[in-house]
Amino acid sequence: MHVGGVVVLQLTVAPDGSVTDAKVESGHALLGNAAQEAVRRWRFEPAADTTSMTVDVNFNAQ
Template identity: 45%
Template sequence: MRPSRFRLIATASCKAAAFALLFALAIPARASDDRAVKQRVPPVYPELAKRMKITGEVTVEATVDPEGKVTDVKAISGSKTLSPAAEDAVRKWRFVPGPDVSHVDVSVKFEMAQ
């Protein structure tokens, strides 16, 4: 039995929507020019924020040791619902090694697929 044309179109549309959502969640964050980012970890979009359709940008201040490891993270602006996810993601980032401890401001964007 062959699937109906409508079912094929609906399946393709669902796959396209899922891909668009994954792409939107993987929007790269930006760090200030103090230290270059070596490895980014995308944030996990909080389920509550998804259901409430909360989007926006969270600015996080990260303390980076000379080896490039993030040692401390603090959200300094943005949604309180999205802040923990941004902080958790930035804690896993790695920066290019530098001569000293750095304080880097990072912007993490949360957008939903249209």
């Protein structure tokens, strides 16, 4: 089965740039866990404070 679509995640990013939390806001249930696992490996520019943001993770069925 090939599933594609967009998962919207609410991220919490620590001052060191690491993702400390990723909550699924919307998207296909089968893709939610994969999206969370992927963004937990992302690194952002370090900042003075903890930051929250919403991101879209796109999956293309092949």
